Amino acid sequence: MAEGPNIVRLAALIGDNARAAALSTLMAGRALTATELADAAGVTRQTMSSHLAKLLECGLLQVGRQGKHRYFRLAGPEVAHLLESLMGMTPAAQGSQPLTGPRDQALRKARICYDHLAGELGVYVYDGMLGNGVLRQVEDGLRLTDHGQLWFRRLGIDTHRVSRVRRTFCRTCLDWSERRDHLAGALGAAFLSRIEELGWAARLEGSRVMAFSEAGERSLRSLFGGVDQEPEPPIRCVR
Amino acid sequence: MAEGPNIVRLAALIGDNARAAALSTLMAGRALTATELADAAGVTRQTMSSHLAKLLECGLLQVGRQGKHRYFRLAGPEVAHLLESLMGMTPAAQGSQPLTGPRDQALRKARICYDHLAGELGVYVYDGMLGNGVLRQVEDGLRLTDHGQLWFRRLGIDTHRVSRVRRTFCRTCLDWSERRDHLAGALGAAFLSRIEELGWAARLEGSRVMAFSEAGERSLRSLFGGVDQEPEPPIRCVR
DNA sequence: GCCATGCTTCGATCCAGGTCGAACCGACCG
DNA sequence: CGGTCGGTTCGACCTGGATCGAAGCATGGC
Numbered sequence: 001m002a003e004g005p006n007i008v009r010l011a012a013l014i015g016d017n018a019r020a021a022a023l024s025t026l027m028a029g030r031a032l033t034a035t036e037l038a039d040a041a042g043v044t045r046q047t048m049s050s051h052l053a054k055l056l057e058c059g060l061l062q063v064g065r066q067g068k069h070r071y072f073r074l075a076g077p078e079v080a081h082l083l084e085s086l087m088g089m090t091p092a093a094q095g096s097q098p099l100t101g102p103r104d105q106a107l108r109k110a111r112i113c114y115d116h117l118a119g120e121l122g123v124y125v126y127d128g129m130l131g132n133g134v135l136r137q138v139e140d141g142l143r144l145t146d147h148g149q150l151w152f153r154r155l156g157i158d159t160h161r162v163s164r165v166r167r168t169f170c171r172t173c174l175d176w177s178e179r180r181d182h183l184a185g186a187l188g189a190a191f192l193s194r195i196e197e198l199g200w201a202a203r204l205e206g207s208r209v210m211a212f213s214e215a216g217e218r219s220l221r222s223l224f225g226g227v228d229q230e231p232e233p234p235i236r237c238v239r
Numbered sequence: 240m241a242e243g244p245n246i247v248r249l250a251a252l253i254g255d256n257a258r259a260a261a262l263s264t265l266m267a268g269r270a271l272t273a274t275e276l277a278d279a280a281g282v283t284r285q286t287m288s289s290h291l292a293k294l295l296e297c298g299l300l301q302v303g304r305q306g307k308h309r310y311f312r313l314a315g316p317e318v319a320h321l322l323e324s325l326m327g328m329t330p331a332a333q334g335s336q337p338l339t340g341p342r343d344q345a346l347r348k349a350r351i352c353y354d355h356l357a358g359e360l361g362v363y364v365y366d367g368m369l370g371n372g373v374l375r376q377v378e379d380g381l382r383l384t385d386h387g388q389l390w391f392r393r394l395g396i397d398t399h400r401v402s403r404v405r406r407t408f409c410r411t412c413l414d415w416s417e418r419r420d421h422l423a424g425a426l427g428a429a430f431l432s433r434i435e436e437l438g439w440a441a442r443l444e445g446s447r448v449m450a451f452s453e454a455g456e457r458s459l460r461s462l463f464g465g466v467d468q469e470p471e472p473p474i475r476c477v478r
Numbered sequence: 479g480c481c482a483t484g485c486t487t488c489g490a491t492c493c494a495g496g497t498c499g500a501a502c503c504g505a506c507c508g
Numbered sequence: 509c510g511g512t513c514g515g516t517t518c519g520a521c522c523t524g525g526a527t528c529g530a531a532g533c534a535t536g537g538c
Contacts, residue, residue, distance in 0.1 A: 007263075013250075017526095082324055
């Protein structure tokens with residue numbers, strides 16, 4: 001019966017409302033304290049404490065001391081990616097799961113996926129990059145073109161420096177709300193932080209929502225010609 | 240608190256021993272009856288029946304009638320991939336999870352990952368393909384070289400026909416036992432079924448184990464020069 | 479030293495959900 | 509038809525684990 005490692009414990013761990021809420025909250029990429037996570041999940045401190053202990057024990061979270069606070073964060077991009085994968089799975093599952101609310105709306109529009117941009121604008125950016133020849137899809141992979149290097153430099157991102165980081169340079173990540181790919185990896189992270197730097201958008205406190213100013217969204221869209229272009233027939237869904 | 244879709248139910252579903260056992264068993268790629276799954280998981284028929292109903296409802300499984308049997312199978316490659324992802328997560332999690340047994344040994348050596356080859360031999364093949372220039376890694380992706388086309392043809396696989404299938408042609412999949420990549424996608428599936436056709440290995444009944452004959456393993460290794468070559472410094476672990 | 483704050487541990491409670499026996503349904507066979 | 513076999517539904521049981529109140533322990537500030 002027991003084929004393979006104990007996937008069971010791991011999944012059971014995620015399959016609890018309070019813990020999943022905590023993990024979801026941490027998907028914003030920030031490190032948070034136990035109390036904040038407890039509030040976010042709507043449980044008491046002591047309950048959250050026991051949950052966090054379990055998540056730590058299983059290596060899903062990391063923790064760091066700072067003064068009398070303990071800051072919890074996701075253990076790494078793999079964890080974030082696993083969670084996003086799970087989310088990407090559910091709509092197909094639930095059949096017709098209707099849009100759940102207006103707060104959800106903002107989440108679908110633009111959100112943080114650990115360290116890069118996701119949601120409607122996330123895939124817009126990704127499509128735009130493909131359409132404008134910044135990225136090219138080769139077989140199942142992604143490559144930054146020479147033109148793309150210039151494009152990023154004009155935006156104020158040094159792709160060479162980014163590529164020196166010891167992690168996957170660029171890759172795609174399936175967007176659960178759009179069910180299409182968006183840009184992840186070091187390049188995706190760099191792009192998001194540059195957007196923040198430029199003041200086009202800001203993280204909404206205590207949420208994964210990335211709130212774009214009107215001007216910011218205009219600027220973003222102008223990067224790709226502004227007009228809503230459907231670049232090519234929707235490319236077959238990798239992964 | 241409820242950010243995103245209900246990942247909770249999905250994870251909770253997987254996080255149960257009986258259900259996980261069923262899913263694991265189905266990773267072999269076969270369709271099985273409720274009774275077989277019940278035996279595999281070590282529970283009674285009625286228990287498994289209720290589990291299967293839930294898995295169906297959530298879209299993780301599909302079912303087909305045939306005579307008085309109902310054959311259950313994984314809903315698709317995405318599900319299989321999700322499960323492998325979870326498995327790949329656990330070792331890092333559990334810290335030092337020792338090799339659990341001798342039956343496990345065979346599983347680590349060579350097993351079926353839904354429709355392609357995984358385990359020690361799986362990554363051996365993948366590394367060999369890279370080392371011999373059959374596949375090339377481009378940025379984060381994978382591409383079949385011209386030489387590779389010939390290589391596959393010599394093995395009796397028409398890569399053009401394979402590429403016409405409406406699904407990802409070739410991609411990598413993280414191996415949970417080896418913690419390295421192996422080949423997946425349509426190409427990976429074609430390779431596995433060709434190996435079976437050639438009689439180099441056979442599926443072990445009721446298990447994910449792929450049992451290689453001695454001659455079969457020799458043949459497989461001879462595809463890449465036979466000698467155990469470590470091709471290049473271990474390529475950085477994508478994903 | 480004292481108190482406040484952030485967090486964990488302990489103990490008790492309580493309930494969702496996994497489990498199985500038994501009955502039920504439906505398809506196929508002789 | 510009855511009989512067998514695969515599968516599901518029902519009801520009852522029982523346990524694992526989530527939850528919270530209260531107490532215990534740190535750390536930091538005064």
